[in-house]
Amino acid sequence: xxxxxxxxxxxxxxxxxxxxxxxxxxxxxxxxxxxxxxxxxxxxxxxxxxxxxxxxxxxxxxxxxxxxxxxxxxxxxxxxxxxxxxxxxxxxxxxxxxxxxxxxxxxxxxxxxxxxxxxxxxxxxxxxxxxxxxxxxxxxxxxxxxxxxxxxxxxxxxxxxxxxxxxxxxxxxxxxxxxxxxxxxxxxxxxxxxxxxxxxxxxxxxxxxxxxxxxxxxxxxxxxxxxxxxxxxxxxxxxxxxxxxxxxxxxxxxxxxxxxxxxxxxxxxxxxxxxxxxxxxxxxxxxxxxxxxxxxxxxxxxxxxxxxxxxxxxxxxxxxxxxxxxxxxxxxxxxxxxxxxxxxxxxxxxxxxxxxxxxxxxxxxxxxxxxxxxxxxxxxxxxxxxxxxxxxxxxxxxxxxxxxxxxxxxxxxxxxxxxxxxxxxxxxxxxxxxxxxxxxxxxxxxxxxxxxxxxxxxxxxxxxxxxxxxxxxxxxxxxxxxxxxxxxxx
Numbered sequence: 001x002x003x004x005x006x007x008x009x010x011x012x013x014x015x016x017x018x019x020x021x022x023x024x025x026x027x028x029x030x031x032x033x034x035x036x037x038x039x040x041x042x043x044x045x046x047x048x049x050x051x052x053x054x055x056x057x058x059x060x061x062x063x064x065x066x067x068x069x070x071x072x073x074x075x076x077x078x079x080x081x082x083x084x085x086x087x088x089x090x091x092x093x094x095x096x097x098x099x100x101x102x103x104x105x106x107x108x109x110x111x112x113x114x115x116x117x118x119x120x121x122x123x124x125x126x127x128x129x130x131x132x133x134x135x136x137x138x139x140x141x142x143x144x145x146x147x148x149x150x151x152x153x154x155x156x157x158x159x160x161x162x163x164x165x166x167x168x169x170x171x172x173x174x175x176x177x178x179x180x181x182x183x184x185x186x187x188x189x190x191x192x193x194x195x196x197x198x199x200x201x202x203x204x205x206x207x208x209x210x211x212x213x214x215x216x217x218x219x220x221x222x223x224x225x226x227x228x229x230x231x232x233x234x235x236x237x238x239x240x241x242x243x244x245x246x247x248x249x250x251x252x253x254x255x256x257x258x259x260x261x262x263x264x265x266x267x268x269x270x271x272x273x274x275x276x277x278x279x280x281x282x283x284x285x286x287x288x289x290x291x292x293x294x295x296x297x298x299x300x301x302x303x304x305x306x307x308x309x310x311x312x313x314x315x316x317x318x319x320x321x322x323x324x325x326x327x328x329x330x331x332x333x334x335x336x337x338x339x340x341x342x343x344x345x346x347x348x349x350x351x352x353x354x355x356x357x358x359x360x361x362x363x364x365x366x367x368x369x370x371x372x373x374x375x376x377x378x379x380x381x382x383x384x385x386x387x388x389x390x391x392x393x394x395x396x397x398x399x400x401x402x403x404x405x406x407x408x409x410x411x412x413x414x415x416x417x418x419x420x421x422x423x424x425x426x427x428x429x430x431x432x433x434x435x436x437x438x439x440x441x442x443x444x445x446x447x448x449x450x451x452x453x454x455x456x457x458x459x460x461x462x463x464x465x466x467x468x469x470x471x472x473x474x475x476x477x478x479x480x481x482x483x484x485x486x487x488x489x490x
Contacts, residue, residue, distance in 0.1 A: 021345045025352055026397035029278045029297050032349075036300060039342055045308045045335035046342060048300055121153075121264055122146055128189045140172050141182045145195065153194045153264025154202070155183070193263040200227050206259045218242065218252040230256075235490045250490045279405035281357045281413075283368055290368055292361050294354050302346060304339045308332050352390065356398045357413070359387040364416055371408040378420030378430045424464045434465055435475050442481055450484035 027035055040046050119127070125146045134142060144166055149155050157165075159176050166172040186195035192209040196202035200223065207220045222230050222238060229237050230253075239249055282293045311332055361368055363383065366375040381399070385392045399414040420428040441459055445451050451459070453472045460467050481487070 020341065021348055021352075022394070022397065024345055024349045025394065026401055028401045028403070029280050029295055033297060043335055043338050043342070045305045045332070046302060046339040047305050048302055121151065122149065125149070125186075125189055125194065129185075132185055134185075137172065137174070138178075138182055140170065141166065141174060141179060142185060144170060144172070145179070145183060145186055149186075149195060149264065151264050152262040153191065153196070155186075155195050155197055159183070191260065191263040193260065196263075199261055202261065202263065203256065203259050206263070207255070210255070215248070215251040215255050218244070218248065219255040222252060223256065233485060233488050235488075246490060253490060277403055277410060279410050280353065280402040281404040283361060283404060283406045285369065285407060288369075290361055290365065292354070292358050294350060294357075298353065299350055300346065302343050304336060304343070308336060312336075352394065353398060353402070355388050356384060356390065356395055357402075357404065359384050360399075360413065360416060363387070367416075368406060371406075373436055374433050376416065376418070376430045376432050378428050379417050380419065381417065421465070421467070424461075424466060429465070431475075434460070434467065435479060437463065437465070438472065438475055439479055439481070442476075442487070445487075447487060447489040450487040452484045 024032065024035065036048075040048065126143060129139070129142050129146070132142075145155065145162070148157050148162060159179050163174060163176055163179055166174065183195060187205055189195070193202040193206040196205055203223050204220065207216060207223065210216050221242070226238060226241060229241075235246075235249060238244075239246060242249075244252075278295065278297070280295050280298060282295070284291045284293075312329065360379070363379055364377060366377070367373070381392045381395045384399075385395045388395070399417060402413050403410050404413055415432075418430045418432045421431055421434060423429050438456065438460065441456060442451070453469045453476070456476075457467055457469045457472045460472070476483075
């Protein structure tokens, strides 16, 4: 049975242009440049750079003089006669995009630096195997073992699984005893400790590669026979077990602390290509005043292709309009609309980034003027959203992936956001300030008797910050600081 009824529903939909803008806003500078290149490849009606014969007039970098144009919803069945060609043609000798000044110098342009080619960690291990005399089977096993070593330098697979895997995937039939024998050869490779199955074996391999001394031998004995007591820092128990003085134990522990728990990581960090952070903003202090600039790479010079406009002009003046010409005009209209939307989205992105960072700069003005972290004010996304009249999600997109270059270093913008807590005077203070004070207290503590969380809470209370012990534990975890027992040193 069919029924008819009315249903009242309120919904909100984002237009394709709004979705495009939101995606552009959240991109940092390098990702934005890549997105720009992709758009220019996809849309031939979009071009970059300045035309030599056009006169350039200066105006505010965020003003918009683009003519209005009707929305295009992607309807391929649109009648060509309905297209207003004049909307896509400019009678002004100076196009609208030329009226937007780009006040960024060439110094802001990217300077590509060549990187030297390097040998990978695993390739270096295989190269070292060439110094050993191995038959074909041993060579295959050794290379398979090297390939099974992770980036930290550990072989985290069971020998039995390796034997089965080689039989099924490589057609190499061997036994556990042979694999263990080849693994001992891997253990002789550099860096020392490579191929270990766990931290215990890794430290032992490195100690055995060292020149034997009294303290190295003691360290080997401790790791080999009392590894659990060492990791839990039961130093008094170790002194009693080995009948040694505190100074002797300290010397042995120093030998252990010189070791690398991730032997492959050291090699990888030296050979890895360094990823550079490109700041999206720069804050400078000029005559006691803060000055904010947007990275010039976020302000590209874009314009609609002159060739495409000339195609429309040709179609307009022609008397005989063929079917193929009408199809071409529909295609050109789509590309011109897309180019205009993209240029407008770029302009709105620049404006959104600038006004948001400008609000953050003025909100934290005291900090940016002298760099004292205790002057960072509690600031949440809603504070900035209310100042600039934007949605909280938009402010979040700006803060989560953008960097700002300040006189005190380059930092992620979201690091300036923090919750507030009240001190004993009833004043709101930033949790960042409390974390810094907590970090300084722990750095200055007596490492022979590290302060537990309840004592840290008492010290902060004396300084005017009444904080619960569980909050101290939370901040300590956020700062990646271990518990008191693990901070103990002999």
